[in-house]
Amino acid sequence: MTSIRLGAALCVLAAMFVAAGFGCTMVVTTAAQKAWEDRSTEDQITDTKIAAGILKRLAAEDKGLLLDVKVDAWEKRVMLTGTLDSRPAHERVLRLVREDERITALYDHIQIVSTAQRDERRGQEQKADEGKGGVGQMVSDVWIKAKIKVKLLASRGVTSVNYRWRSVLNKVYIIGRAGDAEERDKVLRIARETKGVKAVVHHIQVIPKKG
Numbered sequence: 001m002t003s004i005r006l007g008a009a010l011c012v013l014a015a016m017f018v019a020a021g022f023g024c025t026m027v028v029t030t031a032a033q034k035a036w037e038d039r040s041t042e043d044q045i046t047d048t049k050i051a052a053g054i055l056k057r058l059a060a061e062d063k064g065l066l067l068d069v070k071v072d073a074w075e076k077r078v079m080l081t082g083t084l085d086s087r088p089a090h091e092r093v094l095r096l097v098r099e100d101e102r103i104t105a106l107y108d109h110i111q112i113v114s115t116a117q118r119d120e121r122r123g124q125e126q127k128a129d130e131g132k133g134g135v136g137q138m139v140s141d142v143w144i145k146a147k148i149k150v151k152l153l154a155s156r157g158v159t160s161v162n163y164r165w166r167s168v169l170n171k172v173y174i175i176g177r178a179g180d181a182e183e184r185d186k187v188l189r190i191a192r193e194t195k196g197v198k199a200v201v202h203h204i205q206v207i208p209k210k211g
Contacts, residue, residue, distance in 0.1 A: 036159075036161050037161050037162055038159065038162050038177060038179075038207075038209060039074070039075060039162075039177075043075050043076075046076065046102065047073035047074060047075065047076065048073075050073045050076065050078065050100055050102055050103060051071045051072070051073045051078075053100055054071045054078070054096065054097050054100065055071060057096040057097075057099065058093065058096060061092065061096060064122060065093065067121075067122040067125045067126060068082050068083060068084055068118060068121070068122065068125075069081075069082040069084070069093055069110060070082050070166050071097075072164040072166070072175050073103075074164060074175050074176055074177070074203075075104075075177070075205075076102055076103055076104040076105075077103070077104060077105040077106075077107070077175065077203065078097065078103050078105070078106050078107065079107040079109065079164070079166075079173060079175040079203060080093070080094075080097065080106070080107065080108050080109060080110050081109045081110065081166040081168050081173050082110050082111070082166075082168060083110065083111050083112070083113045083117065083118055083121050083168065083169075084110055084111075084112060084113070084118065085112070085113060085114060085115040085117070085118040086112070087112065090110055090112060093110065094106075094108060105203075107173075107175065107203050109168070109173050109201065111168060111169060113169075128142050140167075140170055140196055141166075141167040141168060141169070141170065142167075143196070144167040144170065144172065144194055144195075144196050144197055145165060145166065145167045147194050147195070148165055148167075148172070148190060148191055148194055149165075151190045151194065152187065152190060155186060155187075155190060157182070157183055157186060158183055158186055158187055158190075159179065159183070162176045162177050162178070163175070163176035163177075163187060163204070164176055165191065167197070169198075170196055170197060170198045171197075171198055171199045171200075171201070172191045172194075172197050172199070172200045172201070173200075173201050173202070173203075174187065174188070174191060174200065174201070174202040174203065174204060175202070175203040175204070176203075176204055176205075177204065177205045177206070177207050178204050178205070178206050178207070179206075179207070179208060179209045180206060180208060181206055183206075184202075184204045184206055187202075187204065188200055188202060188204075
């Protein structure tokens with residue numbers, strides 16, 4: 001059953017992510033992760049299509065938006081994070097996102113910064129994507145995200161593949177699902193206690209596991 005789910009996820013992700021310009025390594029890694037999620041295969045495919053569609057529309061509008069805005073979809077709920085340099089740009093992004101009628105909830109956490117700050121973060125984001133590291137605020141956000149990942153993977157009672165998290169200017173945003181309130185609280189505690197984190201905002205649903 002796991003191999004079937006992995007195969008289905010891999011096929012869909014390959015089509016979606018390659019079309020969006022992501023590498024094969026990312027496709028394989030993401031597909032392997034999805035094979036263990038508590039979401040159904042149908043939900044995974046739908047969420048992947050929603051996110052890929054948003055990225056495609058953003059790229060068509062301005063390829064720089066792919067560096068500015070991050071999109072995480074979980075069971076048709078979409079979380080937006082990142083930085084933009086104007087309210088009009090923000091409204092334009094929201095309009096493009098809302099074109100997908102399958103979205104049941106939209107959590108907008110995009111922060112407005114100066115053009116200089118946006119450009120700096122674009123450069124750092126690009127370096128991070130290329131694995132070159134960087135300097136400044138982006139390093140703190142990249143470090144925070146990586147540190148939370150390590151902590152969640154090592155934490156008993158936490159199914160880390162059921163969560164997506166981002167750090168923007170040292171503020172952490174999380175979306176996903178927990179099997180019970182104890183798991184949710186543990187995830188939030190890990191995020192809050194991570195060095196450098198100023199605040200945590202979450203959209204974690206508590207859904208007891210079947211069986």
